[in-house]
Amino acid sequence: MVNTFIERNVADWKPTHKKLAELLLDPKTPLFQRYRALFSLKNLADKPSVDIIIQCLREEKESDLLLHELTYCLGQMKSKDAINVLCETMADPSLHAMVRHEAAESLGAISQLDTIPELEKFLNDDCKPLADTCLLAIEKIKYDHSPDKQKEDPAPEEAVHTSIDPVPATTNTKSIAELRTMLCDQEAPLWKRYRALFALRDINNDDAVHALAEAMETDVVSSLLRHEIGFVFGEMQNPASVPSLSRVLANTKEEPMVRHEAAEALGSVATPEVFEILKKFTDDPVKIVRDSCIVALDMFDYEQSGEFQYAIVPKEGEGEKAF
Incomplete structure (x- = not known):
């Protein structure tokens, strides 16, 4: 399955994408190397990188830690292409609470108003970290689209950290x-x-x-x-x-x-x-x-x-x- 995905897309990729996809999508690759491949793709921040991360999020079966990190990176990349898979991840009760929470937080990072109804579905979920994250994500999205953001947020050159905070x-x-x-x-x-x-x-x-x-x-x-x-x-x-x-x-x-x-x-x-x-x-x-x-x-x-x-x-x- 991994090889099929790579073969189907490799013609549109640079050699870097192919190698990083091979590392990230192979469950036999040591976890720390998969982590580094993931953050390499995050830093590239282009469509092929997003597609590879989404594919890994759909395929990964072994590591909740990696699933958590995949969802985090998609949010930090502010990829609208990732919204559907993040909503699916958030809604999947078979996944670890940490993964579902991170999917909700990433939706907050992407900050699209039309994702608020999806987040609202889980405000009373039995998984408290998920419910609390959805509450924060909704508040953040509303804040991002309000006049308060322009008044309160520091200029980019004054920001202490480059990460998108929840x-x-x-x-x-x-x-x-x-x-x-x-x-x-x-x-x-x-x-x-x-x-x-x-x-x-x-x-x-x-x-x-x-x-x-x-x-x-x-x-x-x-x-x-x-x-x-x-x-x-x-x-x-x-x-x-x-x-x-x-x-x-x-x-x-x-x-x-x-x-x-x-x-x-x-x-x-x-x-x-x-x-x-x-x-x-x-x-x-x-x-x-x-x-x-x-x-x-x-x-x-x-x-x-x-x-x-x-x-x-x-x-x-x-x-x-x-x-």
Whole structure:
């Protein structure tokens, strides 16, 4: 099936697309290499790359972690061609909650008003991370199409991160104490807590890290929020987050989607002690967690290597020789 898809499309592709498709679509390829192939396609950001990622999302049967990452990349690429497969993924109860949640979040990233009715179908779903994500995605889409976005959003050259966030950072305050109070208020709307979360990420000093860590380790309301804190720790790459991330990864009572983000964040922070921390959990009984640790160790190697990007795209003119 993989070969049929590649053979059917290869005439319209560059050699790079063919090689990346072979790596990503082959379940025998080591997971960390499939990850790198995926992010190479994300960076290419063209139609063949979107088509290959969609094909993998439809075919993948073994790795919930990879399925989650495929849906994430389609959202970050803002591909309207991916809307149908993301809606199908969101609606499939056989899939892991982490995958369905990410499909909903990606619909929010693509931000088309006509996807709101699809998201509304799951606002009361028994899968709470999915229901909460749909609520945030609807709010984000409405925000994106409102005058508030033009008033509040920073100019592109002022933006701290290039990722499409599920919620915009609050602009009402830069006080870490106030943002911490907003974030740690477990009775506050999730939209408000998320906005404080991303504002603290953008500040990215040790006090901001400590506020985020407190919320990550004390919250009992939203695994979705706790997992998002893990994700932003990976973006921040602040060594002050390592103790908290290590405790979360080691907490077997924590939700797998939270432990997964803690593992990948540790790989991104990549301080010397991280390697041994991650190695301890590469045989974790929870597959998503142990797979995340394997990928995180590859991220650790990348961060230590000084490579330009976490990808395997060849240099111009090198074609398949670069592989």
